[in-house]
Amino acid sequence: MTGNEPFPRRVSLARQPTRRETGDAAVTLYQVLDDAGLGDIRPVLDDEKGVPSIRLHSIDAEAATRLGHLVRKGTEENFLLVDELRRAVRAHDLDDFPAPEVCGAKIALGEVSIRTANRLACILGAPPGLELDETPDWPESKEVYDRLDAALRASDVGVFVGMWLHSYCRRCEGDPAIELGSITVDVARRLLKALQGAACP
Template identity: 35%
Template sequence: MNATAITSPTDRLGSRALPEDHRAAAAASLDLHQACAAAGLNLSALPGVEQPGQVDIGSVSPETAAALTRMIRHSIKGAVQISERLRRALLAHALDMPEPYVYRGRIMLGEISLSTADRLTGLLGGPQPDPDVELDYWPEAQLLLKRLSTAFKQSTGGFLDPDFHPDCLHCNAEALIDLDSIPVMTARRLARALERRPREAP
């Protein structure tokens, strides 16, 4: 381990008074440097010189990058397992949805069709509309978003903020609902709620 020793957040920039963002970068670089040293990672985190207020980690060896990757993946292992559990629950109900994945510590759900959103609402215990209703009409789509959000809250205790994207005649794109992302624990409760629902007959 040959990382440069840092004993104070002001070692790199001197002891003069620092702006708040510079002090935050200095403190963060010290914390990261010490954590990497404790983990045996040859990575020197330093307050930025060319970009004051940022943390400079410079170049690292492939071995250090690989070790850091393993540590990060280990830290998000639980979230990855929950995203996989949710994927299986969605697949079990033949819901036409993108595979959920971990991004920035949350579970991304992505965009789904209005018919899929309607089915998901029903699986979560929400009311179903008149079968003759055209879901892609703006008023009906807004009602669908409300029904889905309410059913999601009742079944998971969490919040969903879906965003409606109307169909586009110019580009021939169908109407979609963007579910964005949800916290990991909410994703766990969503998977549990779907697992408890009986599967529909083929």
């Protein structure tokens, strides 16, 4: 390469929707907008570039403002759910549990220390008794990971929660931690129910 070539385009291997599916989606979107009093916003099927997509024609400021309010109203419930999750986490003294945040259509969690993960496992029903060193080593961290995974699954939450175990890093002196992935709103409700149903300290 000479350095002047354009970067290669990323190729998606995901299945692309058909023209009919895209057209049906455009009709559905229009029906929702029309029901909300936004019938002047018309989704249009666009397949000029070979891949069918949905294009919104130019809309004025008033229609854009109303559309923004509609989207915000649709996500209000998610923000209320996140607030309840934060209160439930504080009620159980999970000090370094990351504050849940709305991230698109999901709720992002984050990293927890091994000690907090062990406490969360106990809150969700895991048997107590595991003594942890100040800086847990790999076997201890893996045991806590397994305990939390089992407790989440037993509470009908864990099968839907991605988890990654990060061990102690001597080079950067990073403490071991367990990363909890983003969860759907339905799973967040189950987690909230499990936390609210557990006895607080």
